[in-house]
Amino acid sequence: MKAPYHRHIILLVLILGQLCMAQSSKLKKANKLFLNRAYFEAATIYEDVADTKESLVKLGDCYYYNGLMVKASNTYYKALGKDTLGFSDDVNFRYAHALYGMNQIGRADSIMGILNDKPINTKNFVNRLKNGVPYNYKVAKLKSGGLPGDFGMNFFGKNVVFSSTRDAKGKLYKWNGKPYLDLFQAELTDDNTLINVEPFGKTINSRTHESNAIISKDGKTMYFSRTNDKRYEINEEKIATVKLFKSVLGEDGWSTAEELPFCSNLYSVQHPSLDEDNNRLYFSSDMPGGFGSFDIYYVTLKEDGFGDPINLGGKINTKYREQFPFYSNDDVLYFASNGHQGLGGLDIFMAEKNSVGWDTPLNLGATLNTNADDFSFAVDSNTDKGFISSNRDGTDNMYIFTREDNLRTYIVEGSVMDKNSKELLPNTLVRLFDANNKVVDSVTVGDDGRYLFRTKPNTKYLIEGFRPLYIPSTVEFSTDDSGRIELNIELILESYDDAEEIIVEKEDGYVYIELENIYFDLDKWDIKPQAANTLNILVDLMKKYPRMEVQLGAHTDSRSSFEYNLELSKNRAQSALEYIISNGIEKSRLTAIGYGKSRLLIDCGDNCTENEHAINRRCEFVIVK
Template sequence: MINHQDSFRLMKRGIIIIILLCIAQSHFGQAKKLKQANRLFENKAFVEAASLYQELEPNQEVLSNLGDSYYYNFQLKEAKVAYNELFNSYKDSLNKEIYFRYAHTLKGLNQYEEADKILSEYLNYEVNTKAFIEKLSRTVPYDYTIKSVNSGSSAGDFGVSYLGNEVVFASLRNSKSPSYKWNEKPYLDLYKASVSNDISFDNVIPFSEEINTDTHESNATFTTDGKTMYFSRTHNKQVKIGESKYAVVKIYRAELVDDIWTNIEVLPFTDDSYSTQHPFLDEKNNRLYFASDMPGSFGSFDIFYVDVNGDSYGEPVNLGETINTKHREQFPFVSKDNVLYFASNGHQGLGGLDIYMTHLKEEGHSTPMNLGSTINSGMDDFSFVLKGSFEKGYFSSNRDGIDKIYAFQREENKRTYLVEGEVRDKNTKAILPGTKITLLNEDGSIAGETYVGEDGKYVFETEPNKKYKIEGYRDFYIPTTEAFNTSDEGKIELNIELEIESYDDAEEIVVTKVDGYIYIELENIYFDLDKWDIKPQAAKTLDVLVDLLKKYPRMEIQLGAHTDSRSSEAYNLKLSNNRARATLEYLVSNGIDSKRLLSKGFGESQPLVNCSDNCTEDEHAINRRCEFIILK
C-alpha cells in the first residue's frame, strides 16, 4: 500500500518531470524559431525576420540581427532600441561594422552627439557632426531650396532621369506586383511622366511593358537622341556569394525601334557574382558610369565607368580611393562641366547616404565635397540630377520614411574662404602660444597678422584662386613658411599646421645653459695685450658666426666681451667695450645689419673663474673671453 508520504513524492516527481518537459519543449521551440529567423535574415526577408527575433530571448545574435533587420528597412527608432541593448550588454565583443550602423541609426534620429561618440570609436579619431555642418554652411558652393514632388502616389518613388520633355523614374506604385520580401512592398517598375511647374509629375504611366518585369527595374539613362537606354534590373533568383545569398543587379541595354523598346540585353561586364547598377550615360554618349561591388572595389559599392564605342564596351575603371571608400558609393551623375555628383555613406556626412560633388580631372579628381545641410539630411539622400541650366534638378530621399522625389533650385552660397591651423614645436610637438603668424600675398605683402593664443590656433580669411604663404615666427625659433593656393572647387578651408624648430634643436653650436640664456658656442677670440683689433684666427671664428646670422636673417645677438682682473675696473670696462665694438664692426663689414647686433663690454665683472688676485694664467685666459647670446 502506498502511504501519503510516498504519494506526495510521486506527485512532486511528476510535477518536476512536467516542468522539465516544458522547459525542453520551450528551448526546442526557441531553437527552431531562431533557426527560422536566421534563415529569413540570410534571405534578406527582414520584415519577417524582425517579427520572429522579437519573440526570442535577446542574446547577442538575436539583438544584432534584429537591429540590422530594422536598420536595413529604415525603421530607425526600432533599430536604436535593439542596438542600444546590444551595446549595453555585448559592446566589447561586437564586430566594428555594427558601430557604423548604430552611429548612422542615431544620426538618422538627429542624435548627433551620441552618434559621434560611437563613430569616433569606430574611426579612431574624433568626429563632430554639428561642427562639420556649420563648416559646410560657410564653404559649400550652393544653397538648395527643395520641394517634395507630387507624383500622384505615396508608395515610394526615386531616381529621376530626363527623356526629352518627360521624366522617367522608379516607383513602388504597382500594387499588382509581387511582394518583395526585403520590405514586403511591391517590386520597382519604371514610369514616365510629363512635368508641370517642376514639382508635379502629370500623366504618370508605366514606362514600357517590354522593360518592366516581375522583378526590380530602376535608374534609366538615355542617349541624347532618346533611342537607346540603359537601366538596372534585379535577378529574380538569389545566388550565394560567400556566406550570404543575394539577388544581384545587372545593367541592361535596350533600343527604341518603331516606338517599341526591343533588343534588350545584359551588358557584357555584368556577372552573377556581383552587382552592377545605377547607370548614367554622359552627355557625349561615350562613357557609362555605374556603381558596383565587382572585384577591384574598395568596399561595399564603388563608382566605376566604362567607355562606350557603339555596341562595344571597354574594361570597367574604378574611379579610385579619392572618391570610393570601404562603404557605399552609388547613384553617379556627371554634369556638362564634368562634375561628378554621387551618394555615399563612407565620407564624412550628416547620416545615411549623403550627396557629394567632385571635379573629374585626368591629373586626379578633387576631394569630394558634401553638398551641405540645405539638401542632405540624417537619412538617405541620393540620385541627384541637374537640368541643363545647372540651377534646377531633382534628388531622392527617404527623410520622411519612404523614398520621395524632391525638386531643388540652387543659388550660389556666399562662402567664407579660410585658412586655419595650429603651431607646434617641430621636435616636442608642444603647442606654442604667442607665436606670430603672418599671411603673405604672392608678392610678399602682408595680408594679415595674428598671435596665437593658448590653444596655438590661428585662422585667416582668404580669397579664391590666389597664391599665399603663411609664416610662423617666435623668438629663438627658426621661421617656418608654407605656400598654398586657394581654389574655387573642392575644399576651401585649408588646415595648415606649422611646425617650427628652435635654434637650439637645429644647430649644434647653439646651447641653452642653466642661466636660461641661449648661447652660440664658438672658439674663444683672443686679442693682443691692451688691443682690440681682430686677429686672423679670431676672424675665422667670427666667420662661422657670420654664416649663422646669414642663415637665420631674423636672429639677433648680443656680443659680450670680458676681461681678466689684471688692470683697474675702469680700464677693463673700457677695453672690453672696445673689443665688443670691434667684433660688431667685423660682422657689419661682412654684411650683417647692425640693427641685429648689440655690443656690450663687461670688463672683469663676470668672471667664469672667481679667483680674485690669485688666478693662474689658465684661469685668466678662461675669464678673458667673448660670448654670443641670442636675443631673439
C-alpha cells in the same frame, strides 16, 4: 501527496523544454532569413527571440538596412550591454550612422573618429562647408503625384522617369516587405506636380525590381537596373544580384531589355549614368578588385559593344559605399557616398575631372544633404534644377530642388600637425595676415586640428601657426579671381626640443635650454666674461626664434639665510636679464625670477660639500612660449 507535486515539476520541465526548443527553432529561422537578406521577416522573429549579443546585432542590422535608424540605434546599444568586447568595425560603422540618423552627433563622431583614426567633428565640418560649396540648394517635396517609396527621378526628354511600387501586384520583396519596383514615366508641371503617370511596358518592367533609368541624349536608348530573378549562393548567403539592362526605342516602342555583358550573377552592377557625349557609361558595382563595398566604375561605349569596367580610383572610392553616380551636362560627376566625411548616411558629393584623374570629392553641404540617406541626384546645369531622393522623412521620397550660386567667398582651410610625429595639434593659434602683415583673422583649432579662413580675391596672404614650445610655422598663398578654393594648406610645426639639441623637455614637463652654468663671485651679481659667453648663446637662440619667450631662474646654495639668498638670486637673475636685453632681445620676451635656496637640487643641509654647493648654485633657462 508527493506524487502530484512531482508530476507538476515534470510537467513544468517539459513545458520549459518545449519553449526553449521553440525559441531555438525561431532563432534558426530568423538566422536563415537574415542570411537570405529577408530582413523584414527576420526582424519580426528576432523581435521575439533576440536576447544574445549576436542576435541583437542582427536585429539592429535588419532595422539599419531598412532605414529604421531609431530602432537600429537602440538595438545596437542594447547589444553593447551584453559584454565589454564592443563591436567589429563594420557594426560600429552602422551603429555610428544610426546615431547620426538620430542626430546624436557627438556619440557618432566618437565612433567614427576611432574607425578613421583621427578626430571627427561633424558640426565643424558642416560649418566649413557653408562657404566651400559652389551652390546653395532649395529642396522641396513634390506638390502632388508622388508616393512614399518613389525614388530615382531622372530626366526623360521633357518628362521624367522614376521608380515606384504603385500599382504593384504579386509577391513582396523580402528585404523590406514591400512590393517590387517598376519604372514609370510622367510629366512634371511647373508647380512640381506629377501628372500622366504611366508605367513602362513589359519589355522594361518585370516581376522583380527595375530602377534608376538613364536615357541617352537622342532619347532612343535606355539603361536601367534590374534585380536578378534568381538567387545565387555567395559567401554562404543566397543573393539576388542587380544587373544593368539596355533597351532601344523603335517604331513599336521599347525593345525587350538585354543584360549588359559585364554583369554577373556573383556581384551587382547598378545605377547607370551617361556622360554628356554618351561615350561613357558610369555605374556602381561591388565586383571583385574594388576598394570595398560599392565603387564607381565606367565602361567606354563602342560601336561593337562595351569596353572593360574601369574603377574610378581611390580619390572617388572608399572601403564603404559609393553609389548612384550622375554625370552632369557640365562634366561634373555627382555620386552618393557614406565613406567620405558627411552628415550621416549617404550624402551627395561632386568631383570634377582633371588631367590625372579626379579632384577630391566635395560634400554638397547641409542645404542639400541631411543626416539620413540622400541619393539619386540629377541636375540640369543649364536650368540649375534637379531631383534628389532621400529617406529624411522616414521613407524614400523624391524631392525637387533649385540651386543658385553660393556667394563665393574665397576660403583656405587645412590642418596643423607636428612635424615629426604627424599628430594633430589642437589648441594651436592660427592667424591670417594680409600683405601688410596685419592680422585679419585668427582661430584656435579644436580637437580635429582644422582651421578655415574666408579671404578676398586677388590678394596675398600669410598663415601662421603658433603653439607654445613650438617653432611658429608660416605659409604664404594668394587667391585668384576665378573663385578657386585653396584646400588643405597644412601647417607643419616643429617643437623646440626636436629642432635644437640644447633644448630638452624634462620629466617635470618643463622645456629647458641646457647651457653651461653661470658663475658669480661671492655675494656678487655682475656678469663675468664666462657668464657673458653662455648668455650670448641664449641671445643667438632667441634671435633665431623671435617668438620664443624665456624665464630666467637663479638659484643659490644652502648657506646663509633664506632672505639673504632670495635677494641675492633676484639680483643675479635681473643682471642676466639686463645683459640679454642689452644685446637686442625685447624685454617683453623675458622674465627673471630669484628662487634663493627654495629649490635645491641637493638638499644636504649643513653638511654639503663644495661640489654640492656648486650644483645648487645655478641659473636655469625655461622656455615658456
